[in-house]
Amino acid sequence: MSISRIEHASGRALPLRGHDIDTDRIIPARYLRAVSFEGLEAHVFADDRSDPAHPFNQPQYQGASILLVNRNFGCGSSREHAPQALQRWGITAVVGEGYSEIFFGNSVQLGLPCLTVGHDDIERLMSACERDPSAIVDVDVAGLAVRCGSLDVKATMPKAAHEALTSGLWDGTGLLLADFEQVRELANRLPYVTGNW
Numbered sequence: 001m002s003i004s005r006i007e008h009a010s011g012r013a014l015p016l017r018g019h020d021i022d023t024d025r026i027i028p029a030r031y032l033r034a035v036s037f038e039g040l041e042a043h044v045f046a047d048d049r050s051d052p053a054h055p056f057n058q059p060q061y062q063g064a065s066i067l068l069v070n071r072n073f074g075c076g077s078s079r080e081h082a083p084q085a086l087q088r089w090g091i092t093a094v095v096g097e098g099y100s101e102i103f104f105g106n107s108v109q110l111g112l113p114c115l116t117v118g119h120d121d122i123e124r125l126m127s128a129c130e131r132d133p134s135a136i137v138d139v140d141v142a143g144l145a146v147r148c149g150s151l152d153v154k155a156t157m158p159k160a161a162h163e164a165l166t167s168g169l170w171d172g173t174g175l176l177l178a179d180f181e182q183v184r185e186l187a188n189r190l191p192y193v194t195g196n197w
Contacts, residue, residue: 004174006111006165007142009093011065012134015126016055021069022076023103027085029077040081041088056089060133068126068137069096071119074103083107093139095146095155097122108161111170113141115155124151142166 031043045056055061067086073096074082083106086094094107094114107114117125128148129135138147139155144162146153157165164170176183187193 004111004171005168006113006170007140009066009113009139009141010136011092012061012063013066013068013095013125013129013137013148014055014061014064014091015068015129017070017126019071019097020075021073023074023079023082023100024076026074026082027079032079032081037081037084037088040085041090044085044089058133063090064133065090065092066137066139067091067094067096068122068129069094069099070122071097073097073099074107075100078102078106080106080109083110083112087112093141095122095125095137095139104161108164108170111165113139113157113165115139115141115144115146115157117146117153117155121146121151121153125153 025045025048027040027043028046031040031046034040045054048054049057051057073094082103087110091112094112095117096114097119098116099107099114104114125137125146125148128151129137132149135148140146141157141162144155144157146155168174191197
């Protein structure tokens with residue numbers, strides 16, 4: 001198994017306008033009783049989607065893989081279910097004005113890059129994708145840039161998160177499996193594994 005480096009994401013975008021969208025809106029608490037994260041995608045924005053006009057209900061955004069957001073996205077409680085639900089819905093990258101620190105960290109742990117752009121830039125990106133929902137947004141995680149048609153926007157990300165995503169260090173399981181013989185050799189020397197006390 002190889003290490004999963006996250007360097008690029010591309011696809012149609014779903015513009016989700018509004019500041020301070022919290023994790024309880026992303027995935028309401030009543031859906032967190034499951035033992036695993038399976039099926040969470042069915043409940044993304046469950047309460048907000050009672051409004052037929054919600055972007056996640058719109059047919060032109062079904063199958064979108066890039067989420068465009070405003071300021072302080074993912075604030076509120078620290079549930080890792082929020083980025084899990086978004087990723088399982090099909091989101092492969094988020095581009096926005098800013099994120100709650102815990103949401104951002106939980107996203108990195110899943111290999112879901114969250115790039116930050118300025119207010120005017122996210123407005124231009126959202127407007128372009130609202131005018132043409134078929135437009136492709138290219139998220140260059142490695143190069144910290146977002147492109148859509150003639151728009152070419154510089155993005156930022158904390159250095160440690162950027163390095164973790166682009167090097168594959170975010171993927172702890174992948175790192176273990178990439179050199180499993182070394183793991184096996186170590187395990188064979190441990191008395192509590194071998195029974196040789």
